[in-house]
Amino acid sequence: xxFSGLRVIKEALTGxxxxxxxxxxxxxxxxxxFVIVGGGGHGLATAFYLAKTFGQAKVAVLEKGWIGxxxxxxxxxxxxxxxxxxxxEPFYEFSMKLWETLEQETNFNSMVSQRGIINLFHTDAQRxxxxxxxxxxxxxxxxxRLMGQGELRARLPYLNFDNARFPxxxxxxxxxxxxxxxxxxxxxxxxxxxxxxxxxxxxCEVTGFRIEGGTxxxxxxxxxxxxxxxxGVAVAGSSSRVMQMAGMRLPIESHVLQAFVSExxxxxxxxxxxxxxxxxYISQSDKGGLVFGGDIDGYNSYAQRGNLPVVxxxxxxxxxxxxxxxxxRLLRSWGGIMDMSMDGSPIIDATPVDGLYLNAGWCxxxxxxxxxxxxxxxxxxxxxxxxxxxxxxxxxRFARGHLIDEKGAGAQPNLH
Amino acid sequence: xxxxxxxxxxRDAQEFTYLGDAALLDRPSPVAEGAEAAFxxxxxxxxxxxxxHRELWFHEQGDRxxxxxxxxxxxxxxLGAELASDVAxxxxxxxx
Numbered sequence: 001x002x003f004s005g006l007r008v009i010k011e012a013l014t015g016x017x018x019x020x021x022x023x024x025x026x027x028x029x030x031x032x033x034f035v036i037v038g039g040g041g042h043g044l045a046t047a048f049y050l051a052k053t054f055g056q057a058k059v060a061v062l063e064k065g066w067i068g069x070x071x072x073x074x075x076x077x078x079x080x081x082x083x084x085x086x087x088x089e090p091f092y093e094f095s096m097k098l099w100e101t102l103e104q105e106t107n108f109n110s111m112v113s114q115r116g117i118i119n120l121f122h123t124d125a126q127r128x129x130x131x132x133x134x135x136x137x138x139x140x141x142x143x144x145r146l147m148g149q150g151e152l153r154a155r156l157p158y159l160n161f162d163n164a165r166f167p168x169x170x171x172x173x174x175x176x177x178x179x180x181x182x183x184x185x186x187x188x189x190x191x192x193x194x195x196x197x198x199x200x201x202x203x204c205e206v207t208g209f210r211i212e213g214g215t216x217x218x219x220x221x222x223x224x225x226x227x228x229x230x231x232g233v234a235v236a237g238s239s240s241r242v243m244q245m246a247g248m249r250l251p252i253e254s255h256v257l258q259a260f261v262s263e264x265x266x267x268x269x270x271x272x273x274x275x276x277x278x279x280x281y282i283s284q285s286d287k288g289g290l291v292f293g294g295d296i297d298g299y300n301s302y303a304q305r306g307n308l309p310v311v312x313x314x315x316x317x318x319x320x321x322x323x324x325x326x327x328x329r330l331l332r333s334w335g336g337i338m339d340m341s342m343d344g345s346p347i348i349d350a351t352p353v354d355g356l357y358l359n360a361g362w363c364x365x366x367x368x369x370x371x372x373x374x375x376x377x378x379x380x381x382x383x384x385x386x387x388x389x390x391x392x393x394x395x396x397r398f399a400r401g402h403l404i405d406e407k408g409a410g411a412q413p414n415l416h
Numbered sequence: 417x418x419x420x421x422x423x424x425x426x427r428d429a430q431e432f433t434y435l436g437d438a439a440l441l442d443r444p445s446p447v448a449e450g451a452e453a454a455f456x457x458x459x460x461x462x463x464x465x466x467x468x469h470r471e472l473w474f475h476e477q478g479d480r481x482x483x484x485x486x487x488x489x490x491x492x493x494x495l496g497a498e499l500a501s502d503v504a505x506x507x508x509x510x511x512x
Contacts, residue, residue: 240464251460253436254489299434300489302466307492308419309430342460399453399462411459414434 003107022187023194023256028201031227032060034170034381035219037206037229037242038235039063041072041182041360043368044189044200045374046234046381048106051196053375054382058199061190062221064205068186071237074304075367076259076293078272078283080117080177081142084133087392087404089140090343093103094389095372096142096176104373108188111181111286117272118147118171119157120321126276130172137174147171156273158324166320177396179272179283185370192334209246215354216246231321232357232381234373237337238302246353250360251398253413256301256335257293258310262328264288273321280317282325292318296338296364298414305335338364345368345404348376348386349395357381363416419485420497424478433479437462438470438484441504466490471501 001020011018033049036043039061050056061067079099083091104109122126128144134144148170154162161168190200201223208220211233218227235242240250249401265288274281282292294314296308311333318325341347341361346369350357359377376387386393392404398411409415418428439462444454463469466489473485482500487493 158506238466239468249457250464253462253464254466260488299429299487300436300469301492302489305493307429311432399456413436 001308003109015202022191023200024066026201026225027205028060028200028226029199031218032199033058033229034060035226035228035231036061037219037231037233038070039067039190039200039202040070040234040236041068041186041189041370042236042362042377043232043234044068044186044193044369046232046359046377047193047198047200047319048189048196049103049375049378049384051193051198054103054378056122056382057197059193060226061193061198062202062204062206062219062226063200063202066202067190067200068183070337070368071336071366072182072186073188074259074334075182076281076283076291077179077285077367077369078117078177078180078281079112080174080272081140081368082117082119082133082137082144082172082174082177082290084136084406085404086405087391089136089142090374091372091389091393093137093140094367094375095144095369098371098375102180106188106192108184108191109181110184110188111351112178113180114176114178115271115283116173116175117177117274118152119274120168120276120378121157121170122166122169122277124169124401127169130276134172143174145173145175147173156168156271159273160321163320166275168321173328177272179285182367189255189374202405205244206245209353209356211246211353211356214352216356228355230355230357230381231379233376234358234359236339236360236362236366239339239358243351243358243360246351248351248353251351252339252361253300254302255296255298255338255340255414256303256306257296258278258306258314258333258335259291259293260311260314260333261285261292261331262290262325263331265290265328276319278317278320280314280321282318282322289331290325296340296414302337303335304337338411340416342411342413343403343405344407346373347395348373348380348390348393348394350380351395367388417492417494419483419494421475421478421483422497423481424501427475427478429473431475432473432483433476435472435474437464438472438500438503440472441484441500442507451510468495473497477508
C-alpha cells in the first residue's frame with residue numbers, strides 16, 4: 001500500500017474503505033538471521049535499514065509491549081546536529097541528512113519540520129563557546145550561524161532579553177534542525193520494515209539469551225525460544241536490565257527525564273529555543289501545545305515519572321527566558337527512562353559475546369539520533385564493521401580512556 | 417522524596433546531592449595486582465538495578481555528611497538511610 005496525495009483523494013471519494021493495517025501481526029518463526037530486541041525508534045530503524053539498505057530478509061523485531069511505547073513516544077521531538085566533538089558531530093549530521101529524506105525513504109508522513117533551533121547565550125564566554133561549537137558543526141558539514149541580539153530581537157521579540165541575571169546576548173542558529181512527529185517516526189519505520197518482510201512481534205518479552213561457547217544462539221522469550229544468527233539489543237532505558245541476562249555490566253545508569261506540554265495555543269513559537277543559563281528547551285507542536293523540558297531528576301530511576309523539584313526547576317527556566325508562558329496552563333507531564341552513560345555519549349558496538357550487539361547509552365539525546373542509530377547499527381550487524389560515522393561509539397572506550405564527553409563532566413551520569 | 421537522616425530526622429531530598437551506587441565506598445587497592453582494571457570497573461561500572469538500590473547521597477545543604485540511602489528505583493520509595501562513615505567502617509572491619 002503506497003501512500004500518495006492521489007491515494008488520499010481516491011479513498012476520500014470511496015468512503016475510506018481501502019486503508020489497511022500498517023503492519024502485520026505475525027507469530028514468531030523458529031529462527032531468524034537477525035533478531036532485534038526492542039521495538040522502539042532505534043530498533044525499528046535498525047530493522048528497516050537491515051531490510052532496505054542491506055538487503056536482509058530474515059529479520060525480527062521483538063517488543064515487550066507495543067511498538068513505540070518507550071522513549072520514542074515520550075520525547076520532546078527535537079532533531080538537530082549541533083554537537084562539538086569529532087566522535088559525535090559527523091554522526092549526528094549523518095542523522096540530520098537522513099531526517100531530511102526520511103519521509104521519501106519510508107513513504108510515510110513523519111511531519112519532519114525544519115523550523116530551526118536557536119541556542120541562546122547569555123555571557124561573552126558563552127558566545128565564544130557557541131562560536132566554537134558552530135565552527136565544529138561547519139567543519140563536519142552541518143549548518144550553523146551566530147545570531148546577534150538585534151537579529152534575535154526581531155525574530156523572537158517575546159524573549160526576556162533584559163533579564164538582570166541572565167540577559168540574552170544572542171543565539172546559535174541551526175536552520176536545518178527542527179522537530180518531527182515522534183510516533184510517526186516509529187510507525188513509518190515499522191511499516192517500511194514490515195513491507196520488506198521484517199516480522200514485528202509485539203507483546204514478546206525477551207527473558208534470556210541462549211549463549212553456547214561464548215556465542216549467542218538465540219533468545220528465550222515469553223512466546224518461546226527464537227533462534228538467531230545475530231542479536232542486536234536496542235532497549236535504551238533498560239539496557240542494564242537486558243544485558244545483565246547476558247552476564248554483562250554496562251557503564252550506564254538509568255535516570256528519569258520529565259517532559260511537559262501546555263494547553264493548545266495559537267501559533268506562537270515557530271522554532272526550537274533552548275535556554276543557555278539553565279536547562280530548558282521549548283517548541284510548539286502542530287496541535288498548538290508548548291512542548292518543553294529540562295534536566296533529568298538526577299537519581300537512578302526506572303519509574304517513568306519524576307518528582308516536583310524538577311518540575312519547579314523547569315518552570316523557573318521557562319519563566320526566566322520567556323515570561324509570557326507563565327499564563328499558559330500545563331496540560332500534561334510525563335517521564336521517560338534514559339540510559340545515562342558515563343561520558344554522555346552512546347554505544348553502538350559488538351559485545352564480548354559473539355553475535356550479540358549493543359545499541360545503548362543515548363542519554364536524553366536518542367530521538368534525534370534515531371535514523372543514524374538505526375543505519376549504523378544495521379551496518380554493524382550486516383557487515384560486522386562499524387559505520388564510518390560511528391567508529392568512536394565503542395564499548396571499550398572507557399577502559400581505553402577515549403571518552404566522548406561533550407560537557408567534560410567526567411564519569412558522573414547525572415551531570416551529562 | 418524525604419530521606420530519613422540518622423541524626424537529623426526526615427529531610428527533603430532537595431537538600432542532598434546524588435552520587436550513585438554505594439559500592440563506590442569500596443575503593444580498590446592501588447597497589448594490588450590488576451589495579452588498573454579494578455579502577456576502571458570502579459569508575460565506570462556501577463550497580464543499576466530495577467528495584468532496591470543502595471546509593472550515596474551528600475547532605476550538601478545540611479550537615480554535609482554522606483549517607484548510604486536504600487531506595488527502590490521502581491517506586492522511589494526510600495527504605496532507610498545510614499551514615500556512610502558507619503558503612504565504610506563496617507566494610508573495613510569486615511576486610512580485616
